[in-house]
Every structure is written in C-alpha cells, then in structure tokens.
Amino acid sequence: MPLTDINSLLRLQELDLKLRDLESRHKLLPKEMKALIAKRDELLAGTAAAADKVRQVELAIKAAEGEAAKLEEENRKLQQQSSLVKKNTEYQAMLTAIDNNKTKIGEFEEKALLLLDDLEAAKKTALKTKEDNNNTIKMIKAEFDELFAFSKTVEQEISKLKAERPNRLCGIDPDTMSLYNRLLSSKSVRTPVSKVEDGVCGNCFLRVTPQCLSNIKRDKFTTCDNCQGLLYMEQEDND
Numbered sequence: 001m002p003l004t005d006i007n008s009l010l011r012l013q014e015l016d017l018k019l020r021d022l023e024s025r026h027k028l029l030p031k032e033m034k035a036l037i038a039k040r041d042e043l044l045a046g047t048a049a050a051a052d053k054v055r056q057v058e059l060a061i062k063a064a065e066g067e068a069a070k071l072e073e074e075n076r077k078l079q080q081q082s083s084l085v086k087k088n089t090e091y092q093a094m095l096t097a098i099d100n101n102k103t104k105i106g107e108f109e110e111k112a113l114l115l116l117d118d119l120e121a122a123k124k125t126a127l128k129t130k131e132d133n134n135n136t137i138k139m140i141k142a143e144f145d146e147l148f149a150f151s152k153t154v155e156q157e158i159s160k161l162k163a164e165r166p167n168r169l170c171g172i173d174p175d176t177m178s179l180y181n182r183l184l185s186s187k188s189v190r191t192p193v194s195k196v197e198d199g200v201c202g203n204c205f206l207r208v209t210p211q212c213l214s215n216i217k218r219d220k221f222t223t224c225d226n227c228q229g230l231l232y233m234e235q236e237d238n239d
C-alpha cells in the first residue's frame with residue numbers, strides 16, 4: 001500500500017463523492033417532476049369538476065323549465081278541448097286536470113327558481129377554483145422548469161467530473177485502486193478513505209487498534225479493522 005500517494009487517493013475521493021452526491025440527487029429528479037405533473041393534473045381535474053357542477057345545475061334548471069313548458073302546452077290543449085266538450089262531468093274532469101297541472105307548473109317553476117341560486121353559487125365556486133388552481137399551476141410550472149434546468153446543470157456537472165476522473169487515477173497502485181473501488185460502491189461505507197482523528201475511524205467512528213495505528217505510521221495508510229475502510233492520519237513525518 002505505501003506505493004500509493006494518499007493525496008492522489010484523496011483527490012480521487014473528493015471527485016467521486018461529489019459525483020456520487022450529484023448522481024443520487026439526479027436520480028430523485030424524475031420522481032419529483034412526476035409528482036409536480038400529478039399535482040397539476042389533480043388541480044386541472046378540480047377545475048373541470050367545478051365547471052361540470054355548473055353544467056349540471058344548468059341542465060337541472062332546463063329540465064324543470066322543460067317540464068313546466070310541457071304542462072303549459074298540455075293545459076292549452078285541454079282548454080281548447082274543453083270548449084268542445086258537451087258533458088258536464090267531462091268538462092269538470094278537464095278543469096281538475098288543468099288545475100292539477102297548474103299546481104305542478106308552480107312546483108317546477110319554484111324548483112327552477114331555487115336552482116338559480118345554486119347556479120350562482122356554483123358559478124362563483126367554479127370561477128374561484130379556476131383562479132386559485134391556475135395560480136397554483138403557474139407556481140408548479142415554475143418549479144418544474146427550475147427542476148428541469150437544474151437537472152441539465154447536474155448532468156453537465158456529472159459529465160465534467162466523469163471526464164476529469166481518469167486524470168485523478170495516477171499515483172494509485174492497482175491493489176489500492178480495486179480496494180478503493182470496492183469501498184466506493186459498498187453501501188455500508190460512507191467514505192472509502194477517512195482520517196483517523198483522536199484514534200477514531202472517520203468512517204465507522206470506532207476506536208482503531210494500536211496495530212492499525214502503527215500500520216498507518218509505517219505505511220501512511222491502512223484499512224480499518226472494523227469497517228475495512230481506508231484510513232490515513234495527519235502526522236508528523238517521523239520516518
């Protein structure tokens with residue numbers, strides 16, 4: 001291991017950790033963008049539902065008015081027929097039918113009138129919902145655009161770091177390199193190379209063994225007995 005210059009390794013690690021951070025940030029972006037699109041769609045559906053409520057009330061009013069008109073027409077016919085009827089009982093029956101229709105017409109007209117209040121309320125709600133939702137959608141769109149631009153920046157940064165990486169491989173021997181790469185891809189190790197401070201490993205935070213310390217003093221760096229991470233120490237040169 002003494003073949004490797006610890007500073008080369010630290011420079012490589014600095015790049016790799018930056019790369020790892022950017023890549024994990026980049027991985028989250030599609031999910032965040034999808035969530036924004038889902039939120040927008042939900043708001044658009046809310047606006048459409050409020051507009052639909054207005055249409056429903058309008059249809060109900062038309063239906064009530066239609067029923068009333070139908071009965072009016074019926075009464076007109078009944079009145080025409082009643083003038084031709086000779087029998088008193090028939091005539092009385094017609095008058096009763098006309099009266100009944102008038103009552104129903106009154107009911108339908110009242111219903112239509114009450115629905116007009118509902119229509120006003122539904123229109124107000126629809127307008128307010130549309131306004132509120134459009135404002136929120138505008139903010140969502142801005143957030144989405146920002147995320148999109150950010151993802152482009154992150155992608156550029158990642159490509160730059162990847163292009164730079166080969167330049168940072170010199171000064172590292174193959175054995176150390178393969179150990180380092182293994183540690184870098186390991187989920188249990190946060191940083192492949194960490195400093196021993198006050199006798200404690202900077203990766204697993206456990207006290208390192210005296211053997212480990214003497215290895216570091218001899219070779220400049222070694223592996224932690226506990227986490228297998230690479231360890232170095234800021235030390236006075238006592239060779």
Ligand SMILES: [Zn+2]
Binds near residue numbers: 204224
């Ligand atoms: Zn450790």
